[in-house]
Amino acid sequence: MAFWTTLLIIHGLLAVALLGAITHQAVSVWMPVRSKAGNFVTRFRAVPSTSYVTAIIVLYVVTFVMGAWIYTQYRFTSRLALEQLRFFKTVGVFEMKEHVATIGIILLPAYWAFWRQPLSEDYAAARKNVTLLLAIVVWTNFLIVYRQQCPGIWLMMPSSKLAVFTIVFGVAFAVIYVVCTELNLPLLTYHPVIGEVDFLWTPERRVRPCIGKAGC
Amino acid sequence: MLTSLIGAVALSWIASVVPEHRVQRVILFGCVAAVAYLIFYTLALFIYDKASVELEFLKSRSLSVVAALVVGAAISFFAPTKWNQRLWGGWVCVVPIGALAVLAYYLTPYFTR
Numbered sequence: 001m002a003f004w005t006t007l008l009i010i011h012g013l014l015a016v017a018l019l020g021a022i023t024h025q026a027v028s029v030w031m032p033v034r035s036k037a038g039n040f041v042t043r044f045r046a047v048p049s050t051s052y053v054t055a056i057i058v059l060y061v062v063t064f065v066m067g068a069w070i071y072t073q074y075r076f077t078s079r080l081a082l083e084q085l086r087f088f089k090t091v092g093v094f095e096m097k098e099h100v101a102t103i104g105i106i107l108l109p110a111y112w113a114f115w116r117q118p119l120s121e122d123y124a125a126a127r128k129n130v131t132l133l134l135a136i137v138v139w140t141n142f143l144i145v146y147r148q149q150c151p152g153i154w155l156m157m158p159s160s161k162l163a164v165f166t167i168v169f170g171v172a173f174a175v176i177y178v179v180c181t182e183l184n185l186p187l188l189t190y191h192p193v194i195g196e197v198d199f200l201w202t203p204e205r206r207v208r209p210c211i212g213k214a215g216c
Numbered sequence: 217m218l219t220s221l222i223g224a225v226a227l228s229w230i231a232s233v234v235p236e237h238r239v240q241r242v243i244l245f246g247c248v249a250a251v252a253y254l255i256f257y258t259l260a261l262f263i264y265d266k267a268s269v270e271l272e273f274l275k276s277r278s279l280s281v282v283a284a285l286v287v288g289a290a291i292s293f294f295a296p297t298k299w300n301q302r303l304w305g306g307w308v309c310v311v312p313i314g315a316l317a318v319l320a321y322y323l324t325p326y327f328t329r
Contacts, residue, residue, distance in 0.1 A: 092326025099319040102217060103312045106224070110308040126305025133309050161232045163303070164239060168231035170308035171243055173224035174315035180219045182322060187218035 004073050011066040012145075018059040019142050025052040026135035029128050049131075053115040056134070057108055064105050071098065076192045097144040099181070104137035106173040109166040116162075123163060237300045241292050243307050244299070249288030250314070256280040256287075 028049040033042055074094075082091050107130055114120075114127040180186070189198045191205045198205075231239045257280040264274040273279060292300075 088326045088329055092323050095326070096320060096323055099323075100316060103316055107308060107312060110305070114305065122302070123305045126308065129306060129309045133312070160236070163305070164236055165228045165232040167303055167305060167308045168239060168243075169224050169228040171311040172227040172231075173220050174312040175246075176223040176227075177217065177220040178315045178318050180217075180223075181319065185219050187222070 004070065007066060007070055011063060011070060014059055014063040014066065015138075015142060015145075018056065018063055019138055021052050021056050021059060022131075022135045022138050025049045025056065026131050029131050050115060050117070050119070053112065057112055060105065060108060060134075060138075064101055067098075067101060072190070072192075093144055097141050100137055100140050100144075102177060103174060104134060104141075106170050106177070107134055107137070110163075110170045113163050113166040120163075236303050240300045240303045241295075243303070243311075244295060245288045245292035247307070247311065247314075248291045249284045252287040253280055253284035256283045 024047050028047045079091060079094075110126075111130045111134055114123045114130055119127070184201060186201055187199070189200070189202045190196075191198070193206045196205070257277065260274040260280055264271050267274075
């Protein structure tokens, strides 16, 4: 239990760091400061937004992986209790949080491509929008957990193929994710009772298969 | 998620080797068709509900699917050339937001029972 609690606390701390970084970047991109920094709010807006990119990507991925790891425990402990106690809204909000986090992670390749140096004018608007959407995703997840507890310029870009790849990745992932979620098409099925993992979807198993006479 | 990851990587790789204007056209077609299907099917069910005679064919999804595909194809085909020159970066925001809306819709039973 101490292990999961420690993991949860680290997950929370990383999430707060991510929240600060993405908020800083989103504010500095959407409300850039033209004059010299003065009061606290102006200084908050005056940060160099490009310097946050790597930190945000790393923090998001690490926070997400930790969250996914904790989710495996939540799925067959806390969630069962919540369902038995008929806290369906809580379960629903938590499930929504997981989907929002997944949608956030699929934005990361495009986010990274749009923020690559030198910054492309072609994707200036997309860069601002993706940053804002990512900030909304992180804030939404934070608030859910807290509550429970370019115009006209066509420059040649060296990274055009990369941008296409990341945009299509974001689009395709979102669509396939919805289909796979609703049709229940996992790549791996985990059986927590026997601690085994099967390839693709398999029915629930509570006993290990017989291997020879001794195993039966 | 892993299934989606594999599918998305495969599709993205294909997209990065085909001409950009075609990718833009395909995504435009997909998005327009999806929105058109939503509108047509809602409209069909609304008319079915309000009609004084039994219009059984309106309950069929295939009619709305065909209509949506036709509208999607027409709009993506006749869209101004300027729209289809480059892949629009905004798709990466629009489609995930749409996906979130669909996922939220599927989670509504948790909030209504």
